[in-house]
Structures are given as C-alpha cells and as structure tokens.
C-alpha cells in the first residue's frame with residue numbers, strides 16, 4: 001500500500017490528456033484524424049485502446065453509431081468517425097478507390113470472425129464459430145486465413161457491419177461493467193486508392209487502419225470474476241501481460257521481442273515496433289480504488305510511448321500486378337471449390353494438402369521444440385527473476401537501512417546542533433547572569449550607600465530631636481523662670497501695693513493724726529468757728545472716704561491680679577509640663593523605633609549581601625559545571641558523529657560498489673543470457689536437439705557458476721555488511737548511551753542549579769521585600785513622626801503664644817486699670833488737697849495764729865504729701881518698670897524652629913530615588929541583549945520580562961499608596 005502511494009506520486013507525460021468531460025469529437029480530431037490521413041497516403045496505421053475494465057475503451061472506440069439525419073451523434077466513437085472521415089476525404093478527392101473491412105475477435109487465444117455468416121449447422125458444435133488460423137506473412141506481419149473480407153461502398157454499410165459484429169462480441173456482466181467485453185476486437189479497414197502517374201501507369205496506394213479495442217485489464221478479485229470468468233480474466237490478463245512484455249522489450253531495445261507469446265501481440269506486431277503508425281489511447285478511472293490499475297496502465301502507456309516505429313508506406317503496386325494476385329487467389333479458391341464439389345466435406349488439392357501438411361508438421365515440431373525451449377527459458381528466467389527479485393529485495397533492504405542510517409545521522413546532527421545551540425544559550429545566559437549579578441552588586445552597593453545616607457539623616461534627626469528636647473528643656477526652664485519672674489513680679493507687686501497701702505495708710509494716719517491734732521487745736525480755736533470746722537470735717541471725711549475707696553479698689557485689683565497670675569501660671573506650668581512629657585515620651589519611642597528599623601535595615605542588607613554573594617558563587621559554580629559537561633558532551637558527540645559519519649560513508653561506498661558490481665554482473669549476465677538465447681534460437685533452427693542438449697548443459701553450468709559466484713559474493717557482502725552494521729550499531733549504542741548519560745547528567749545539574757538559583761532568588765526576593773517593607777515602614781514612620789512633631793510643636797507654640805498673649809493682654813489691662821485708678825486717685829488726691837488748701841486758706845482768714853499753725857501743718861502736710869506723691873509715683877514707676885521688664889525683657893518667648901527635622905529625608909529620599917534603587921532584571925536583560933546584539937537569540941529573557949510584568953515589585957506598594 002505504501003509503495004502504491006509512493007507510485008501515485010509518479011509523473012507521466014503524454015501527448016494529450018483528456019478529462020472525464022472530454023467530447024468524443026475532441027479525441028478523434030486530436031488523436032485519430034491525422035492517422036486517417038496517413039492511411040490514405042498508403043500507411044498501415046493502428047489505433048488501440050487499452051486500460052482497466054469499465055474505463056470506456058469500447059465507448060471510445062465504438063460509441064453510438066446510429067445516425068440521425070445522416071449525421072453521427074455526439075457520442076459516436078473513433079471507428080464511425082474514422083469511417084465517415086475516410087469517405088468524406090475520398091469523395092472530396094473524387095478518388096477511384098476500393099475498400100474492404102474485417103472484424104475479428106480474439107477470445108481465449110482463439111480468433112473468431114465477427115463478420116462471417118451465421119453457421120446454419122444443426123449441431124451446436126458445428127455452429128461454433130469457425131477458428132481461423134494466424135500465419136506469418138514473411139514480412140514481419142500476420143495473415144489471417146479464412147477471414148471474411150467485406151467490400152464496402154458507403155459508411156452506413158460499415159456501420160451495419162460494425163453493429164452486427166459488436167453484437168456478436170462476447171460480453172458479460174461484471175462488478176465493474178455491466179457489459180464488459182471479454183475479448184479483444186480488431187476492426188480493420190483496407191483502402192486501395194488508384195493513383196494516376198506520369199507514364200499513364202496506374203498505381204495503387206494500399207493503406208490499412210486497424211482499430212483495436214482490447215479487453216480490459218482487471219483485478220480479478222475486484223471485478224468479481226469467478227470460475228469461468230476468472231479463467232477468462234486470467235487469459236485476458238495473460239495476453240495483456242505479453243503485450244506488456246513486448247512493450248518492455250521494445251522500450252529496452254532487447255534483441256528478442258516476445259511477439260509470438262500471444263496471438264494479440266502477433267496480430268499487433270506490425271503496429272508495435274514495426275512499420276505501422278500507431279496511436280495508443282489509455283483509459284483510466286478517476287476513482288481512488290482503481291489507483292493500482294491506473295498507475296499500471298499509465299506506466300504501460302508511458303513506456304509504449306517511447307517505442308519508436310519505423311513507418312513505411314506500402315509499396316505502390318501496378319494494377320496489372322494486383323490483378324495477377326487477385327487472379328491467383330481466385331484460382332486457388334476455384335480449386336478449393338472444385339475439390340469440395342468432388343468429395344463430401346472440405347477438400348483441397350493434393351499438392352497443397354501435402355505442402356500444408358508438411359508445413360504443419362514442421363511447424364508443429366518447431367512449435368513443440370520451441371515450446372520446450374521456451375519452457376526451459378521460462379524456468380531459467382523465473383529462477384533468475386527470483387534471484388533478481390531477491391537481490392532487489394536485498395538492495396531495497398540495504399537502501400532502507402541506508403536511509404535509516406542517514407536519517408539517524410540527520411537526527412544526530414540535529415541533536416548536535418540543538419546541543420550546540422543550548423550550549424551557546426547557556427553561555428549567553430551565563431553572561432547574562434554575570435551581568436545581572438554585577439548590576440545587582442551595584443544596586444546593593446547603592447542600597448548600602450543609601451542606607452548610610454539614611455543613617456546619617458537619622459543621626460541628624462536624632463540630633464534634631466535631642467536639640468528639640470534641649471529646647472523643650474530650655475522652654476520649661478524659661479517657663480520656670482517666667483513663673484519665678486511672675487512670682488517675683490507678683491511679690492513685688494504685693495510689696496509695692498503693701499508699701500503703697502502702708503504709705504497711703506501712714507499718710508492717712510498722719511493726716512488723721514494731723515487732723516486730730518488740728519481738731520484738738522481747732523476745738524480749742526474753732527469753738528466759735530464751728531461752721532468752718534464742720535465744713536473742714538466734712539471735707540476730710542470726704543477725702544477719707546475717697547482714699548478708703550481708692551485703697552479698697554487698689555486692694556481688689558491687686559487681689560484679682562494676684563489670683564489671675566496664680567491661675568495662669570498654674571495653667572501654663574501644667575501645659576508646659578504635659579507638652580514636655582508628651583514630647584519626651586514620643587521622642588523616646590521614636591528614637592528606639594528608628595534604631596530598631598535601622599538595625600533591621602542593616603541586618604537585611606547584610607543578609608542580602610551574603611545571599612547575593614552565595615548565589616553568585618553557586619551560579620558561577622553551576623554554570624562552570626554545566627559548561628564543562630556541555631563541552632565534554634559536545635566533544636564526545638562530535639567524535640561519535642564523526643565515527644558514525646565515517647562508518648556510514650564507508651558503508652555507503654561499499655554498498656554502492658557492491659550494487660554497481662551486482663548490477664553490472666546482472667546486466668552482463670542478462671546480456672550473456674540473451675546472446676545465448678539468440679544463438680540458441682539460431683542454432684535451434686539447424687540442430688535443435690544436439691545444440692539444445694549442449695546449450696542446456698552449458699547454461700546450467702553457467703547459471704550454477706554464476707549463481708555460486710553471486711551467492712559467494714553475496715554472502716561475503718552480507719558478512720561484511722553484518723560486521724559493518726554490528727560495529728556501527730556498537731558505536732551508535734555506545735554513543736547513544738554516552739549521550740543519554742551526559743544528557744541526564746547535564747539535565748540534573750541544570751535542574752539542581754535552577755532549583756538552587758530559584759530558591760536563592762526567592763530568598764533574595766523575600767529579604768528584599770522585607771527590607772523594602774521595613775524601609776517603607778520607617779519612611780512612613782519618619783514622615784508620621786515628623787508631622788506629629790510638627791503638629792505638637794505648632795500646638796505648643798500656638799498654645800504658649802496664646803497664653804502669653806492672653807496673659808500679656810490681661811496684665812496690660814490690669815496695669816492700665818491700676819494706672820487709671822492711680823491717676824484717678826492722684827487727681828482725687830490733688831482735688832482733695834486743693835480743697836483742703838482752700839479750706840485752710842479760708843480758715844486763715846479766720847485766724848492769723850491758727851493760720852500760722854495751719855500753715856505750719858500745711859507745709860508739713862504738703863511736705864508729707866509731696867513725699868507720698870513721690871513714693872506713690874515711685875511705686876507706680878517701679879510697677880510699670882517691672883511690668884515692662886516682665887513683658888519686654890524677662891518674659892521669655894520660645895524662638896521659632898529654624899530647621900525642621902525630616903526635611904532632609906523627604907527631599908533626599910523621594911519615591912523616585914527609592915524606586916531607582918531597584919535592580920530590574922528584565923531591563924537588565926534587555927540592556928545586556930541590546931549591548932551584545934542578542935535580539936535574534938531565542939528570547940529566553942522573556943521569562944524574566946514575563947516574570948517582571950507578572951509580579952511587579954510589591955514591597956514599595958504600601959509606600960506608594962501611603963504617599964498617593
């Protein structure tokens with residue numbers, strides 16, 4: 001089956017190929033019409049159709065012949081069309097012609113005349129078709145004795161004969177064709193055309209057209225032929241087989257062409273390699289089920305196409321010569337008739353009978369001896385065929401083995417190339433990894449640098465924090481100082497108020513004492529002057545009241561001020577205390593956490609460093625190992641393939657040699673055999689018996705010698721081949737084992753390396769993620785701390801500022817009130833004093849003495865008042881000065897923070913800079929590839945890319961989210 005499909009790939013070329021829809025007319029015009037013209041020029045021409053049964057041979061040759069209105073139907077085949085064509089030409093030429101036709105059937109090697117009259121014999125055996133003998137004409141053609149030649153004058157006559165004859169053909173119902181022709185049919189048209197020559201001599205052009213419809217070649221099993229049909233098919237196939245052999249012999253220019261092996265080939269002898277012009281129509285089926293037969297048919301047709309005939313026109317004969325022939329023939333026939341009349345039965349003249357008998361006898365002898373020799377030949381040929389077939393099989397076997405070996409070599413080469421590619425890929429990946437490692441080291445270095453920077457920044461921050469703590473301490477000191485100052489101010493204020501009160505009380509007492517003394521004096525003096533005294537008393541009481549109310553007011557104010565200052569200082573103290581403790585706690589926690597974070601970062605960085613170093617070391621070791629093993633393996637594979645190649649080469653050479661030798665020997669043998677056969681044939685004519693014996697002996701010895709030689713050689717070759725094959729197998733087995741072992745080793749190493757690499761990578765990834773998380777956490781924490789500090793600072797500053805402002809405002813308002821009260825009391829005191837002076841002046845008018853006394857008292861009072869005034873103004877001034885000092889100089893306000901901790905960090909360690917710390921493996925791979933022009937290499941780095949795309953580095957994600 002496999003070979004069949006292989007055959008189906010074959011290509012055949014023909015003069016013209018007609019498809020299933022081709023019209024009969026097209027086939028005729030293209031293939032047969034030129035032949036008809038040649039027939040009319042005096043050539044013998046043959047058109048024969050052959051092919052598988054049921055493929056349309058009869059349809060092509062005969063078709064439908066019933067005329068419609070004098071016209072042939074479209075389905076008319078080659079024969080009716082040729083007949084019509086011939087008549088058309090002859091009539092157009094107005095030629096003088098004669099035409100006769102014969103129609104015979106060749107069935108199971110028997111020739112039957114299809115145009116002979118029906119036998120009216122009573123007995124069925126007599127009614128059997130008369131067998132007709134086939135004889136050589138001595139010019140390479142065949143003569144059929146006793147065949148009915150019907151002279152025809154019109155196409156319709158021929159059509160009738162054709163229909164009549166076709167109806168008598170043996171047909172049967174088969175699985176492939178309902179009306180399958182079981183015989184070969186030959187319809188011949190003989191045409192004699194008279195030609196006028198210059199010398200007024202009449203010449204005749206004799207042409208013959210054989211139209212042959214062969215029985216179908218058939219696969220007995222498929223055609224469904226059984227028993228009688230099977231035998232019939234076998235016979236048909238036999239004659240077709242002989243036809244095939246004849247074609248083969250003609251194609252190969254063999255000396256002997258087995259025409260005589262079947263009647264069909266004897267009949268067609270002239271048309272195959274003879275002097276006739278031949279057209280072969282091969283019919284095939286488009287069905288796949290008929291592929292085998294189709295290929296065989298096409299093969300026959302293709303081979304038959306290369307047969308070269310030597311067409312020769314028949315000799316033009318004189319009319320007189322022809323007439324002479326005809327008369328001779330008539331004479332012969334007359335003698336036959338006469339002999340038949342004289343006796344009952346079939347009689348011929350005695351001389352002819354004796355001649356024919358002798359001829360028959362010699363022929364019979366010849367045939368017998370030839371049959372014997374043919375039988376021998378056949379046996380020998382069969383033997384050699386078997387040998388040849390065995391040899392061919394052996395050759396095919398060797399060829400297939402050779403092919404297998406070649407394929408093995410090819411696959412090994414491919415594997416080797418794959419290995420080389422893998423090796424180069426491994427090298428590239430090694431370089432890639434080196435590149436990545438160096439970049440990772442750089443990244444690590446930069447991370448360490450950044451960590452150092454962070455540490456510096458943290459140190460700065462801790463400095464800032466400690467300065468902040470100092471500042472807070474200072475602030476609390478300031479607050480304490482302020483408290484002290486306030487206390488001092490309060491005590492001072494109390495003192496001055498006390499002093500003022502004492503002064504006022506003293507002056508009032510003095511005034512009172514003076515007034516009492518004045519009263520006593522006046523009692524004495526002003527007994528008479530009660531009105532003025534009453535007035536004075538009233539006035540004094542009024543001044544007394546005013547002074548008492550002023551003192552009371554001052555006292556109240558001082559108390560309020562005192563109480564407020566106490567409350568405020570307490571509040572402030574509490575605030576400052578709480579702020580300080582909060583800040584201290586917060587800073588302590590922050591410092592400890594920052595230290596922890598820093599420690600973690602350093603720890604993870606050192607771990608990362610160690611891991612990186614370890615992984616780089618391991619990778620290097622693994623890569624080196626794989627490189628070495630790959631190199632070893634490549635070397636071994638190369639050696640192994642070299643060995644195989646050398647072995648295969650020697651094997652092929654040896655095979656070629658042996659094949660050439662075999663074929664040359666076979667050719668030689670065939671030639672010898674043919675030569676011998678020819679010689680034998682020649683000699684057989686002379687001394688058949690003697691030479692046959694000699695020849696047989698010679699042949700048998702020669703054959704046995706040759707066979708022995710061939711066998712010996714064949715055995716030697718086989719031995720040699722076996723040896724070669726076994727060594728080759730050993731080599732290939734060992735090579736395969738080595739290759740498998742190396743492959744397994746390399747694979748395991750690769751797996752190990754890959755596993756460790758992936759583990760380390762995972763660890764690295766984890767650590768990196770952890771460190772990044774911690775960094776992110778610390779960054780967030782820092783920023784949080786910073787904001788908290790800032791907030792705290794702001795709150796405390798605002799609170800302190802508010803409090804101070806409030807206190808200042810309150811104090812200022814109190815002082816303003818106090819000053820106002822003082823001024824009011826001054827004014828009132830002045831008013832009282834002036835009143836008193838007026839009263840004193842009034843009293844002066846009353847009494848000079850009293851006036852003198854009063855003047856003295858007045859001057860003393862004035863002095864005292866002056867002193868009181870000065871003291872009062874001094875007290876006021878000191879209070880004011882103290883207040884100013886307290887408010888402007890001594891009350892310490894917290895100076896604003898110049899540099900905020902954390903600014904450095906946020907500015908220097910932006911998200912971008914942290915992102916830049918990443919060593920992106922895909923980018924590194926891309927960079928490496930672009931630098932090394934490795935784009936065309938199978939994209940192994942794609943994995944990194946894919947990986948990079950699939951798992952974007954998550955550690956910084958929280959940071960990103962936090963900051964977004």
Ligand SMILES: Nc1ncnc2c1ncn2[C@@H]1O[C@H](COP(=O)(O)OP(=O)(O)OP(=O)(O)O)[C@@H](O)[C@H]1O
Nearest residue numbers: 052053054055056057058059060177180181215216
């Ligand atoms: N080209 C065609 N167009 C129409 N019908 C066709 C064609 N060729 C063959 N046939 C039909 O196929 C059937 C078989 O054809 P035909 O008898 O000519 O085959 P065959 O090759 O002579 O077979 P066998 O060798 O068995 O005699 C017939 O019925 C015929 O009419």
